[in-house]
Amino acid sequence: MLSYQSIVKKQEMAERVKRHPPAYRRKQNMAKRKSQKRRNQKYQVNNRQLKAKRMYKDTIFRMLYHDKENLLSLYNAVNGREYTDPEKLQVVTLENAIYMGMKNDLAFIMDMNLYLYEHQSTYNPNIPLRNLFYIADEYQRLVVRKSLYSTVIQKIPTPRFLVFYNGTKEVEDRSEFRLSSAYENPTENPDLELRVTMLNVNDGHSSDLMEHCRTLKEYAQYVARVRKYAAKQDVSLEEAVTRAVDECIEEGILAEFLLKNKTEVIKVSIYEYDKEFEEKKLRKAEYEAGRQDGIEIGRQDGIEIGRQDGIEIGRQDGIEIGKRILLEKIIKKKLKKGKSTEQIADELEEDINIIQKVVEKLKSQI
Numbered sequence: 001m002l003s004y005q006s007i008v009k010k011q012e013m014a015e016r017v018k019r020h021p022p023a024y025r026r027k028q029n030m031a032k033r034k035s036q037k038r039r040n041q042k043y044q045v046n047n048r049q050l051k052a053k054r055m056y057k058d059t060i061f062r063m064l065y066h067d068k069e070n071l072l073s074l075y076n077a078v079n080g081r082e083y084t085d086p087e088k089l090q091v092v093t094l095e096n097a098i099y100m101g102m103k104n105d106l107a108f109i110m111d112m113n114l115y116l117y118e119h120q121s122t123y124n125p126n127i128p129l130r131n132l133f134y135i136a137d138e139y140q141r142l143v144v145r146k147s148l149y150s151t152v153i154q155k156i157p158t159p160r161f162l163v164f165y166n167g168t169k170e171v172e173d174r175s176e177f178r179l180s181s182a183y184e185n186p187t188e189n190p191d192l193e194l195r196v197t198m199l200n201v202n203d204g205h206s207s208d209l210m211e212h213c214r215t216l217k218e219y220a221q222y223v224a225r226v227r228k229y230a231a232k233q234d235v236s237l238e239e240a241v242t243r244a245v246d247e248c249i250e251e252g253i254l255a256e257f258l259l260k261n262k263t264e265v266i267k268v269s270i271y272e273y274d275k276e277f278e279e280k281k282l283r284k285a286e287y288e289a290g291r292q293d294g295i296e297i298g299r300q301d302g303i304e305i306g307r308q309d310g311i312e313i314g315r316q317d318g319i320e321i322g323k324r325i326l327l328e329k330i331i332k333k334k335l336k337k338g339k340s341t342e343q344i345a346d347e348l349e350e351d352i353n354i355i356q357k358v359v360e361k362l363k364s365q366i
Helices: 004-019 021-053 060-064 068-079 127-142 207-212 214-230 237-250 255-260 262-336 341-348 352-364
Strands: 090-092 105-110 113-120 158-165 174-178 195-200
Touching: 060 214, 060 262, 068 105, 068 207, 068 214, 113 127, 127 158, 127 174, 127 195, 207 214, 214 237, 214 262, 237 255, 237 262, 255 262, 262 341, 262 352, 341 352
Parallel strands: 113 158, 158 195
Antiparallel strands: 090 105, 105 113, 174 195
């Protein structure tokens, strides 16, 4: 039902249209054109943003496991399953899961679980927070057409978070990150928790997992080969990667994948290794900046502490000097009265040796 004010307003508008129909229509048309222009501008901006989001590089890990058979093999190895039908995997895409300019996520639904597999070559304890953002976006897409205010509970896939780490920092074969570790005020049972399992997939680590997933084992061997040759001073990065690719093909390490995608693999591997190198330099620069800041803060704190200590020492020294001057004046007066050193020491209740030193000092000044 319309309110009284709404009815009056509607009647007034109808009267204005009757009195000035052309002007009112022109005004309406102008408003429509402005609105359309704003929508077009918004679309153009959004379109640019979408294009910008797609300007990323894949990783070799992600390229390898885009293949559903490889992904199913990895899933089986991680979860101790023996599925044979890759079509059971429902792959989903997280548009914003981009880290350091590289697309590094593999998200899929299996057995009503939503798995987020992420590859990282850099040790990063902020993974739980990033995954919280990713999973929130994905859940929002999954229930976008359902009412969250319904009396019926909206079922969602159970999340599972896994990171495959192959950086150069030494870590355990299996470790866990928790979102609660980032809380300013830690609690024993936080209301919101998110756990991420990190698996070390460098060559020579996680042997049981590697034995159950051939592609993962061979991927680790390939990465180790690239790093080995890239570390040589007399070899360019492109030469190192090309040599690693050729050798792996000859030795049957990811041979089919490398033969099929050789050009792209070389290009992506060079980019990946450059990123890894740049990240190392960035971490080193951050560490050095922090160290210098620490030194400077320490120096300033030291100066301030020294200043305060100096004030205190000066105060104490001033008191001592004042006492000594007063003692000299008293002894000088008593000497004028003809009193002996022993008498002065007895009257002032001071050590005779101290009185003797003052007497000698006064005599030397005469």
